[in-house]
Amino acid sequence: MSGENSVTVDVVSDVVCPWCFIGQKRLDRAIAAADDVEVHVRWRPFQLDPTIPPEGMDRRDYMIAKFGSEERVRQIHARIEPLGEAEGIHFAFDAIKVAANTLDAHRVIRWAGAAGEEVQNRLVRRLFQLNFEEGANLGDHAVLTAAAREAGMDASVVETLLPTDADVEAVRTEITTASRMGITGVPCFLLEGKYAVMGAQEADTLADAIRQVAAAKARGELETAAG
Template sequence: MSADNSITVDVVSDVVCPWCFIGQKRLDKAVAAASDVEVHIRWRPFQLDPTIPPEGKDRREYMMAKFGSEQRIREIHARIEPLGEAEGISFAFDAIKVAPNTLDAHRLIRWAGAAGEAVQNRLVRRLFQLNFEEGANLGDHTVLIEAARKAGMDASVVETLLPTDADVEAVRTEIATASRMGITGVPCFLLEGKYAVMGAQDADTLTDAIRQVAAAKARGELEKVD
């Protein structure tokens, strides 16, 4: 497959965002459907709530403070669960005990990207599973180190780096850049750095966007976009 028929999709997301997990599954379907296009995926950071302390917060208390009532929380979960089931996700919201600060998870995703696209994709998928299907605390370094190991990263390096400030500012700068670009919600799929598809759109919409941008790139039209 030639480079002329390839595109890069930057996915701006947070690993504690259920819509981002759904979006990841739909993107996988879209990439499979647009098999005539070589799609390269890069995961970019976003924090739904950067004010959560490093140790996290009790999730039930956090959700109550945010949404006001158990009834409202149940309604939100009830709306998301069948959409997840349709994508092969078994949301286990009641199993999630901690609302984590995801800064360290995003640092890990950044390091995974340096190890290669396949490694980063495996890691992101594992982090979504850990949080939403297994109720693991993504702020726990032990959880992150094991996820790194399973994704094929050098766990000893991750274990050394996580307690430090390595790439903290780099991740925060990326998040600030996304905000300046007008990204206020996730997931956001940024195709070839020029065209944004906002929200967990259905696979067909993503497939069409991939094909249209790939075709425009092949015609040399993307360079003409201001």
């Protein structure tokens, strides 16, 4: 049970969403700024495009088909890159060769949550880095297993479970639930399961929201939220 001066933040995100990577960095800074509040972070699944086949697609072709032209794709990347640099992210968009289906990545993130909050946070950070800074294919089971090992998970268990259907429906159900809640874009930060902060907001905005919800919780003004 969380203490009175604590806030749980459920981050609905996809690990192939550049704004989610930026949001993760800004959340870290917000938590550091709101250092009088104990913040617990849980990562929740969302898929930007669940129609991508399990083996993935050529990312260049995929992005051109999605945005209309290579020039438009470059404009989008050029807008995001300096925002990433400001957060210490070195986006290497040209290094990403595969547009991955992230269902399996979300399964591993779910299993990491069972191993502990810090393990899950380490895994999510590593997956963002692998995709956006190293151009790794997040649909590749070997990549996911190695990331799990780096995060402190039992890699042999992950390697055994990935080829099975373990937790496929559970992850899909969570994604459906997010949609039913009205979440159509990510990242979305859900504070105490009640208050939503949409988009990769600045760290100060997130820190203020964390403090306000913590204060309301301490005053007993929040209804009990489902976990």
